Structures are given as structure tokens and as C-alpha cells.
Amino acid sequence: MKRIFISIIFVISLIITILFIDVQISTFDKEFYSNKFDEYNIQGITKIEKDTLMEVTDELLKYMKGKRDDLIIRAEVNGKEEVVFEERERLHMVDVKDLFEKGFIIKNIAIIILIISLFFIIKFYPKILYKLLMISSIVPILILGLFGIAISINFNKYFTIFHEILFTNDLWLLNPKTDILIQMLPLDFFYSISMRILTYFILQLIILFLLGIGLREKHKME
Template identity: 45%
Template sequence: MLRNNYIHSIFQVIIIVYLPIVILLSILQVYALNENFYTKEFKKNHVSENTKIELEDLNRITTELIDYLKDRRNDLNIFAEIKGKKSTVFGEREKKHMKDVKKLFQRGFILRNVGIVLLIGALLGLSKISENANKAIYQSLLGSSILSLGIMIFIFVLIQEDFYKYFTYFHKIFFENDLWMLNPKTDILIQMLPLDFFYDIATRVIGSFVGIMFSIGGISFYKLRKS
């Protein structure tokens, strides 16, 4: 009996912890690998004017960048017409940074996929060992929603206060070097993806995440009250 209670608790903790991770990484993938989102941001941030690269070429470069992050191509030796002259788009520092970014994305994909497997296992496990499986599952979903919403709202408040500050903290935590410190006057990568781009993607990811977790929490609370 004690062993079942212990396993029961482990399954609930897995749901509480991994559900928001899987949802957050999935939403991030939707935006970070969405070519239409990039095109809208290029127009909004006047990227064509700043880089002297036509929008059509910017879209092609984006396609190749996304293919690189998806591991569909091995390098970023990309050429485009810049200021009327055909030349390489990214310098060595930019390529090295994107190699680090790619590694981060690949780890994120692995974490998300492992999380999906653990979630399925935990849900099936609760269904088998719990006397009231539905209640246990809804309790886990509600707990996950409350915890993740609290954390995400706190993060949203912080980035509203000073996005650049916490964007910098993010890079210092997840990157072991300073290759991410690019020159906006000379480096095409940061001209294509300025700070406003990352602010927009962050707020959209947070907004979508909050909406999904709030819905899950609301449905779970309703089901628990009804039962």
C-alpha cells in the first residue's frame, strides 16, 4: 500500500513538472520555427531597410536558418545580395553562435520528447494504480497549472520591467561564451533579429502558455468540483 502511494505521488509530480515544460517548448517551437512569424517581424522592424537585403532574400535566409535549426542542413554558408552586391550573409562569429543555438534547440527537442513519454507513462500509471484515477489526474493538472501560471506571470512582470536585462541573463545562463554579443552595426544576424523580435516572441509564447495552462486549470477545477 505504501509503495503504491509512493508511486502514485511520483506520477503526480511528473505530471505537475513535465506538463508545463512540454507545452512551453512546443509553443516556442511553433513561433521560433514559423517562417510567417519572421516575415511579419521583418516588416514590423524594417529589417529590409536596415540590412539592405530584399524581403524575398530575407525569407529565403530564414528558411535556411530554420532548416539549420531543424538539422536539415549542416552549415550556414548562405549568400545573398547585400547593398547590391552578392556576398556571404553571416560571419564566423555569427555562425559559431548559431551552432550553440542549434545545440540548445536540439536539447530542447529531446527534453520535450522525453517529457511527452513521461507524461503518457504517468497518466497511464495513475489510471492503473489509482482508486480514483480521474480525480488524481485532475488534481495533478490543476497543481501543474497553478504552479506554472505563478512562475510565468512572475517572469512576464520581470521582462516588462526590463526585457534587455533578463534577456542578457538568459544568454549568460544558457551559453558558455560571449558569441551572442553581436554588433548591430555590422552583424546581419542581429539586424535580422533585433531585440524587439525576441520581445515579441517572448510575449507571444508567454501569452499562449498562460492561455493553455489557464484553460487546463479551469477545466480541472470544474471537474474536481463536479466530482
């Protein structure tokens, strides 16, 4: 029973750790934003110069990391200096920041649990480690494969469901004609970053699976 419990804890904490790290890496990659701004012509849509867009993005990411107290950011928009994000946008980002803060906590707890459970497995049940690595990769890959197909067919549907689950208000329903936040980060951007996270996650799961196979072969030779 103890072995089963530790195994389950290990698998869950490993999956959560990898997924949350991938989300964090993708979300705070400023080069990714820069490339997508060019790809989607965000400069033309927002009427904000590329350098200014990147400065605003930098402040936005600082806010999400808790390194900035508010999102009252002034910048030149269409030749006039003004506050970039209106109140509704700023209120929505309060909710987003709260989600990321909880995500950081969950990730850190998962890492600690992963290290502790890995220690016990290596010390007391080293021969089952390869099985756990393979289980940790196979099940999520199958689920995420289906999920990837689903969102590629109708991303808007699942994007809406995602927001309805995570948010208790409708502040996320912004106007693409007037709200710069959604102009900067349109639906295509979220599709791209979702597929990027998914790709990173699946590749890492494949590496885990191969590592599991390697450990299994090593045990056979012993």
C-alpha cells in the same frame, strides 16, 4: 509514496511538454518572422529585399532543425552578392543549434514520461487527475505572471542573464552595425517572441485549470 512520485513526474513532464512545444511552434513560425520584418523595417536595416530575407530565414530555420549542415548562405546584400553571416555569427548559431537539439530531446522524453504517468494515474488514481491539472496550471501561472512583468520592465537585463546562463562564450555579443544576424533578429524581435511564447503558455495553462475544474465537478456528481 508511489502516488506522490507519479504525481510529481506527471506535473513536471506536462509543464515541460507544453512549454517546449510552445517554444518550438513560435520559433519555427515563418509568418511571424515575416510580420516582424515588416514591423521593424528589417529590409531597410539589412539592405536585403524581403523575399531574400525570407529565403535566408528559411535556411536559418532548416539549420536549427538539423536539415542543413552549415550557415554559409549567399544572398544579395545592398545590391551585391555576399555571404550573409560572418564567422562569429555562424559560430554562435552552432551553439544555438546545439541548444535546440537538446531541447528537442528533452521535449520528446517529457512527452513519453507524460504519456506513461498519465496512464498510471488514469488506471490507479483517476480521482486525483483534476488536482494535478489544477496544480500544473496554478503554480506556473503565478511564476510566469511575475516573470512577464519583470521582462516587460527590463527585457534587456533578463535577455543578458539568459544568454550568460546558456552560453559559455561571448559569441552572442554581436555588433548591430555590421552583423546581419542581429540586424535580422534585434532585441525587439526577441521580446516579441518571448511574450508570444509566454502568452501561449499561460493560455494553455488556463485551459488545463478549467479542465481540472470540469473533472472535479464530474467527480462530485458521481
